[in-house]
Structures are given as structure tokens and as C-alpha cells.
Amino acid sequence: MGYISVAIDGPSGAGKSTVARAAAARLGYVYVDTGAMYRAIGLAVCRRGISGEDAAGIAAALPEIEIRLAYQDGAQRVLLNDEDVSDAIRTPEIAHYASKVSAVPEVRQFLLDVQRDMAKKGNILMDGRDIGTVILPDAPVKIFLTASAETRAERRYLELAEKGQQVTRESVLHDIVERDRQDMTRAVAPLRQAEDAVLLDTSEMTLEESIDAVLQIIRKKTEDQTK
Numbered sequence: 677m678g679y680i681s682v683a684i685d686g687p688s689g690a691g692k693s694t695v696a697r698a699a700a701a702r703l704g705y706v707y708v709d710t711g712a713m714y715r716a717i718g719l720a721v722c723r724r725g726i727s728g729e730d731a732a733g734i735a736a737a738l739p740e741i742e743i744r745l746a747y748q749d750g751a752q753r754v755l756l757n758d759e760d761v762s763d764a765i766r767t768p769e770i771a772h773y774a775s776k777v778s779a780v781p782e783v784r785q786f787l788l789d790v791q792r793d794m795a796k797k798g799n800i801l802m803d804g805r806d807i808g809t810v811i812l813p814d815a816p817v818k819i820f821l822t823a824s825a826e827t828r829a830e831r832r833y834l835e836l837a838e839k840g841q842q843v844t845r846e847s848v849l850h851d852i853v854e855r856d857r858q859d860m861t862r863a864v865a866p867l868r869q870a871e872d873a874v875l876l877d878t879s880e881m882t883l884e885e886s887i888d889a890v891l892q893i894i895r896k897k898t899e900d901q902t903k
């Protein structure tokens with residue numbers, strides 16, 4: 677029997693990772709956060725003092741970079757050359773670097789194989805920007821999860837403020853709008869909804885409602901498959 681892949685794509689701050697992680701846990705699927713992989717490469721590039729604009733320099737650094745996902749008590753940990761960087765990658769600076777490195781074709785190719793391999797090993801729920809369009813075009817379930825920029829900015833602001841990071845609502849909204857623009861207009865694998873993806877707008881939904889809505893879509897699609 678083949679494994680089931682669920683592809684969840686959408687812009688930053690739509691609550692994708694929280695919703696996807698919870699949905700995967702309830703289904704007993706492995707959750708794969710591909711954004712964390714781009715962030716880890718962003719961190720590696722930042723530490724080497726390479727500019728986010730230096731595509732050739734970023735590509736040249738790839739042979740020295742190894743990214744792995746490990747699972748500890750059900751939680752995903754991101755390993756950069758065996759160092760656990762799960763927390764270090766969650767800063768606005770590294771989000772910015774991640775967006776830059778994700779526009780470099782060599783970086784996308786580098787991660788494509790890793791991500792496809794993970795889908796061959798078990799039932800997975802993978803979230804990102806190009807999972808339904810590029811990485812797993814044959815996934816039986818595809819969801820495009822989004823919310824208004826204002827809603828996403830407010831959620832991200834609360835999340836960062838809770839972690840004690842010094843940010844303003846305005847700067848968070850500005851970052852989100854800017855990253856949307858970069859992610860949607862880049863030449864390789866721009867963020868867009870796959871034709872066969874179900875659109876889910878969570879602007880007016882609570883977290884619990886969003887998780888339920890995702891689970892419902894997955895159940896319906898996987899039931900359709902077995903009919």
C-alpha cells in the first residue's frame with residue numbers, strides 16, 4: 677500500500693505550521709515543516725557572513741551544509757550539520773534570510789530530493805509554499821491555507837511578543853507584506869495555489885476551527901480515494 681501525502685501550502689503567518697502539526701498528530705502522520713529547512717539554510721548563510729543577495733555565494737556554500745529533520749517525543753527538530761537549530765531559526769532576521777535563500781534555484785533543488793524522500797517513507801503532512809505544485813504534485817490531498825495579511829500579522833505579532841521579542845505590529849505587518857511579495861514573485865517555485873488544492877481561509881476561524889477544517893478536508897479526500 678502506498679503512503680498518503682498531505683500537502684499544505686500558503687503564505688507566512690497563516691497558521692500553517694500550528695494547524696499542520698496538530699492535524700498530523702491527530703492523524704498519526706509525520707509532520708514535515710519545509711520552511712524550517714529553508715530557515716536552517718538561511719541561518720548557515722547568515723553565520724558565514726554571506727549576503728542574502730549573493731545567489732552564487734549561497735549556492736557555493738551548499739556542499740558544506742547538511743540539513744536533517746529529527747523527531748523527539750513527536751516534535752520536529754531541525755539539525756544543521758548535526759547542531760539542533762530549532763530555536764535559533766525562529767527570529768525575524770533568519771526569516772528574512774530564509775526568504776532570500778529560498779529564491780535561489782540551487783537551494784530549492786537541494787531540498788527537493790530531501791523532501792520527496794521523506795514522502796516515500798510514511799504517511800506525511802508536509803507544509804510549505806510549493807509542496808502541492810512542485811514537490812508532491814501527485815499528493816492526494818492538497819490544501820491552500822491562507823488568511824488576510826492583517827490577521828496573519830496580528831497572530832505573528834502575538835507569537836513573537838510572547839517569546840519576548842521586541843517587535844511592533846507595524847514592523848510585523850510590513851515584514852509579512854514584503855515576504856508575500858518576495859515569495860509570490862520569485863522566478864522559481866513562486867507561492868501559488870495548486871489547481872487541485874482546496875482553499876481554506878482561516879481569517880475568521882479560531883485555531884481549533886482551522887484544525888477541524890483541515891482534518892475534515894483530509895478525511896473527505898482520503899475517503900474519496902478509497903471509494
Ligand code: DC
Pocket residue numbers: 688689710711712714715771774775776778803804805806807855859
Ligand atoms: O514558513 P516559514 O516562514 O518558516 O518559511 C520560511 C521561508 O522559506 C519563507 O520565506 C518561504 C520559504 N519557503 C519556501 O520558499 N518554500 C517552502 N516549501 C517553505 C518555505
